[in-house]
Amino acid sequence: xxxxxxxxxxxxxxxxxxxxxxxxxxxxxxxxxxxxxxxxxxxxxxxxxxxxxxxxxxxxxxxxxxxxxxxxxxxxxxxxxxxxxxxxxxxxxxxxxxxxxxxxxxxxxxxxxxxxxxxxxxxxxxxxxxxxxxxxxxxxxxxxxxxxxxxxxxxxxxxxxxxxxxxxxxxxxx
Amino acid sequence: xxxxxxxxxxxxxxxxxxxxxxxxxxxxxxxxxxxxxxxxxxxxxxxxxxxxxxxxxxxxxxxxxxxxxxxxxxxxxxxxxxxxxxxxxxxxxxxxxxxxx
Numbered sequence: 001x002x003x004x005x006x007x008x009x010x011x012x013x014x015x016x017x018x019x020x021x022x023x024x025x026x027x028x029x030x031x032x033x034x035x036x037x038x039x040x041x042x043x044x045x046x047x048x049x050x051x052x053x054x055x056x057x058x059x060x061x062x063x064x065x066x067x068x069x070x071x072x073x074x075x076x077x078x079x080x081x082x083x084x085x086x087x088x089x090x091x092x093x094x095x096x097x098x099x100x101x102x103x104x105x106x107x108x109x110x111x112x113x114x115x116x117x118x119x120x121x122x123x124x125x126x127x128x129x130x131x132x133x134x135x136x137x138x139x140x141x142x143x144x145x146x147x148x149x150x151x152x153x154x155x156x157x158x159x160x161x162x163x164x165x166x167x168x169x170x171x172x173x174x
Numbered sequence: 175x176x177x178x179x180x181x182x183x184x185x186x187x188x189x190x191x192x193x194x195x196x197x198x199x200x201x202x203x204x205x206x207x208x209x210x211x212x213x214x215x216x217x218x219x220x221x222x223x224x225x226x227x228x229x230x231x232x233x234x235x236x237x238x239x240x241x242x243x244x245x246x247x248x249x250x251x252x253x254x255x256x257x258x259x260x261x262x263x264x265x266x267x268x269x270x271x272x273x274x275x
Contacts, residue, residue: 012181046219080265083201094195130231134235156245156247164256
């Protein structure tokens with residue numbers, strides 16, 4: 001077993017175990033910590049795949065920036081006292097989810113994968129590197145979606161400020 | 175590359191199903207959003223694995239956009255949760271029945 005396979009099995013096992021705690025864990029702070037663990041393991045999987053830029057961004061954006069939102073809101077909202085999971089949905093969703101997973105796994109392992117070729121072939125990517133290929137494509141072909149993404153972030157920021165604002169502030173302005 | 179790319183797709187499917195179960199069974203609305211993040215991550219794994227198999231980089235660009243949308247979704251969704259908490263003093267999904275007859 002070489003190092004890459006060892007890394008894959010380690011990262012994937014830890015990611016799945018953390019994800020199970022995210023789904024079924026009782027304490028919400030530990031749930032967020034398990035989410036951070038899952039995100040870091042997924043980032044490690046990106047590194048084993050050879051996508052180093054995406055793996056670094058996964059840690060920077062997901063495991064740092066987005067999780068901070070959740071921690072802030074959890075500290076704002078008082079502790080949730082009710083049941084963690086709903087029993088009657090659990091009975092239905094776990095067998096259904098298991099069947100769905102078997103189906104997805106069957107399609108992934110035995111499906112007829114058509115190997116199409118991308119814009120860059122293997123030789124070009126090996127020559128200029130993965131990150132440079134992504135940057136080139138992002139700022140040429142996908143430039144307009146890139147600008148739209150920045151607009152979406154602006155809209156989301158303004159929307160979050162307006163939605164999350166206290167009612168008293170609105171009355172003071174009016 | 176010793177691990178076949180198909181294994182990454184199977185892992186992606188497993189994380190996706192776990193996130194779906196989390197959305198269905200969880201009662202706290204914050205953890206429902208956290209399960210959504212799990213599902214978004216599973217899609218990222220599938221994108222990168224297909225990319226590496228097909229020697230393309232377009233999927234990794236879509237991972238960028240998914241990261242952007244996930245940040246926007248977390249900001250707006252958590253703002254909504256704070257607003258719901260101010261209104262109802264509760265974050266239980268069963269209690270949010272304002273539209274129910």
